[in-house]
Amino acid sequence: MVPHATVAQLMHCQILGIEESASAEEFKAFMDGYGISEKDLSETKHFLLLRAFDNFRWAIDRSPDLIEPYAAFAKQVIGMIME
Known part of the structure; x- marks a missing residue:
């Protein structure tokens, strides 16, 4: 069993x-x-992507000043998965 949260962090x-x-x-x-x-690590990378988009969605709703950094992070995770 992969410790998804720890590896993702x-x-x-x-x-x-x-x-x-x-x-x-x-x-x-x-x-x-x-x-x-x-x-x-494939499952963990997808878990990290889900978390990245969840944080991005939160920023859109609650903290507009964080939209850009959260979007940039989500793009980096997508790039990591696409490698």
């Missing part, structure tokens, strides 16, 4: 380039520790 931080996020080596070690392959 790690991926989120990496996409945003947060300084304290896991390095590529640390992320791979985490994945290896759970026995998660790159193939297993």
